[in-house]
Amino acid sequence: xxxxxxxxxxxxxxxxxxxxxxxxxxxxxxxxxxxAMDGEVAQRTFTPKHFDVCVLDVMLPKVDGFxxxxxxxxxxxxxxxxxxxxxxMKEDRIKGFKLGADDYMVKPFNxxxxxxxxxxxxxRTGKQQPQEQYQIGYYTFNVHNMExxxxxxxxxxxxxxxxxxxxxxxNKENMVARNVILKQIWGTDDYFAGRSMDVFISKLRKYMSxxxxxxxxxxxxxxxxxxxxx
Amino acid sequence: xxxxxxxxxxxxxxxxxxxxxxxxxxxxxxxxxxxAMDGEVAQRTFTPKHFDVCVLDVMLPKVDGFxxxxxxxxxxxxxxxxxxxxxxMKEDRIKGFKLGADDYMVKPFNxxxxxxxxxxxxxRTGKQQPQEQYQIGYYTFNVHNMExxxxxxxxxxxxxxxxxxxxxxxNKENMVARNVILKQIWGTDDYFAGRSMDVFISKLRKYMSxxxxxxxxxxxxxxxxxxxxx
DNA sequence: TTTACCTTTAACAAATCGTTAACAAGATAT
DNA sequence: ATATCTTGTTAACGATTTGTTAAAGGTAAA
Numbered sequence: 001x002x003x004x005x006x007x008x009x010x011x012x013x014x015x016x017x018x019x020x021x022x023x024x025x026x027x028x029x030x031x032x033x034x035x036a037m038d039g040e041v042a043q044r045t046f047t048p049k050h051f052d053v054c055v056l057d058v059m060l061p062k063v064d065g066f067x068x069x070x071x072x073x074x075x076x077x078x079x080x081x082x083x084x085x086x087x088x089m090k091e092d093r094i095k096g097f098k099l100g101a102d103d104y105m106v107k108p109f110n111x112x113x114x115x116x117x118x119x120x121x122x123x124r125t126g127k128q129q130p131q132e133q134y135q136i137g138y139y140t141f142n143v144h145n146m147e148x149x150x151x152x153x154x155x156x157x158x159x160x161x162x163x164x165x166x167x168x169x170x171n172k173e174n175m176v177a178r179n180v181i182l183k184q185i186w187g188t189d190d191y192f193a194g195r196s197m198d199v200f201i202s203k204l205r206k207y208m209s210x211x212x213x214x215x216x217x218x219x220x221x222x223x224x225x226x227x228x229x230x
Numbered sequence: 231x232x233x234x235x236x237x238x239x240x241x242x243x244x245x246x247x248x249x250x251x252x253x254x255x256x257x258x259x260x261x262x263x264x265x266a267m268d269g270e271v272a273q274r275t276f277t278p279k280h281f282d283v284c285v286l287d288v289m290l291p292k293v294d295g296f297x298x299x300x301x302x303x304x305x306x307x308x309x310x311x312x313x314x315x316x317x318x319m320k321e322d323r324i325k326g327f328k329l330g331a332d333d334y335m336v337k338p339f340n341x342x343x344x345x346x347x348x349x350x351x352x353x354r355t356g357k358q359q360p361q362e363q364y365q366i367g368y369y370t371f372n373v374h375n376m377e378x379x380x381x382x383x384x385x386x387x388x389x390x391x392x393x394x395x396x397x398x399x400x401n402k403e404n405m406v407a408r409n410v411i412l413k414q415i416w417g418t419d420d421y422f423a424g425r426s427m428d429v430f431i432s433k434l435r436k437y438m439s440x441x442x443x444x445x446x447x448x449x450x451x452x453x454x455x456x457x458x459x460x
Numbered sequence: 461t462t463t464a465c466c467t468t469t470a471a472c473a474a475a476t477c478g479t480t481a482a483c484a485a486g487a488t489a490t
Numbered sequence: 491a492t493a494t495c496t497t498g499t500t501a502a503c504g505a506t507t508t509g510t511t512a513a514a515g516g517t518a519a520a
Contacts, residue, residue: 461520
C-alpha cells in the first residue's frame, strides 16, 4: 500500500498557551509538530520540502504571518498554508489568499476543525497519516481503530478500554497512579469511578491473558503498571 | 460534464493469469487496456501517440522488455513506461531507467499501487481519468455517475448515498468517526443529522447485502468502518 | 400545480456500554 | 491475628446508541 511517514507540521503561534494546546492536540493525532513563537524563528526553522502543512498566526512579533508566508512561498510553492487570525476582516483574508494561503481560520476556533482541515490537505497532497500501532507482547493495538489483534483474533475495544490501554502503554513499565488514570479518563476520582476502573483493568487482563508475558500489576493503594517481560 | 477520452494502457505481460488480473483491474478503473503476451506482438501493436501509459514486463519471450522500451522510445519519447520486474537486480533497474523507464515495480506487487502510479503519470501528463471507479467486493462503484453495479444489477445512488459510500471506501478497513462523517457530509453533527446518517448506513448495507464479504460495522458511540473480507 | 424523488423526522426494536452491586480475595495496619 | 480497607471478578441494570421501516417534509422538474 502507500507509504506512511510521520506528518510534520510547522506551527507558528505567539500565544504560548494556545500554541501548546494546538501542539498537544496535533501530536495526539500522531503528527510531529514544530512550534515557533515568532516569525523570525519560524523563518529560520522553515526548510523546504520538510513540512507537510504550515499553520501560521497572522499577528506575530517581528515578522508577521503574511511576510512569513511570502518567505515560505519563495522556497516551497506547494506546501499548504493555513492562517489563524483573530478577526474576520475581508482584507486580511484576501491578502492571505493572494499569498497562497490555502485555508484560513478565525479565532477562537474549534481545534477539531483545524485537525479536519489539515487532514483535507494531507489527503489532497496524497499523504497519509500514520496509524498509531502499538506492539504489546504479541498483540497489536491500533489506537485509531481501537482494535487489539493477535495472530488469529481481533478484539474490538470500547472507548474506555482503548483509552485505558493506551494510557498504560504510554507509561509501560511505569506505575500510573489511580487518581491520574481516573482524572484523565473518567474526569473524576470518586469511589465509583475507581470501581469502574477496576472493572476495566480486569477486562484488559482477560483480553490479553493469552500472552503470559503481559501483566498489569497493581500496587496496593497506588495504581497500576503495564509490564511486558523479556 | 465534458466528454473525456478513455485512457489507453499498453500492457505487455507473458504470464497469462497475471496479465488478465491486471487488465481486469485497470478496466475496472475505466481504462482501456490492450494486453500483449510477448514483445514481438507488442512491438507490432504499439502505435505512437496512441497509448497514455505502457506497462512492460521485463522478461518476455522473443523481444524482452528493455528492447521493447527502446523500440517504443524511438517512436514516442514521452509516453510513460513502467517496468514490471521479477527480480530486484540493480543492473536491471539502471538499464531500464536509462532507456526512459519512468517507474518500475518489483513482483509480486500490489495492484492498487500500480493503479496509483499510473494515476500519477496521468496527472503529470495532464491527462485525467474519465471516471473514478472503485471495486467494492463484486460491486463496482462509479463515483461520477453515482452508480453501484454488480454483474447483473445497477443501482443509481443518490448524492448522499454516494458521498457516504465514497467516504467509507476512502477509509476502508478503518474506522471513520461519526462526527467526521457528519461534518464532512452533513455539515453539522447534531442529533438529527446523526439519525439521518444511520438511515443512510442502513440503505448502503441493504444495497450491498448480496456480497457477504462486504460489511459496514458500527462501533458503539464511535463510528463506522467498511470492511471487505479476503 | 402536480409529480417524482430525496432527505429528514418519527417510532419502536435491538444492541451495547459504562456503572453499580455483590461477594471473594488480598493487603495493610493495629 | 484480625479488623479494615483495597482490589479482582462476575453479573445485572439502566441509559444511550444504533438498526430499520415508514411517514412526513422539501425541492426541483414537468
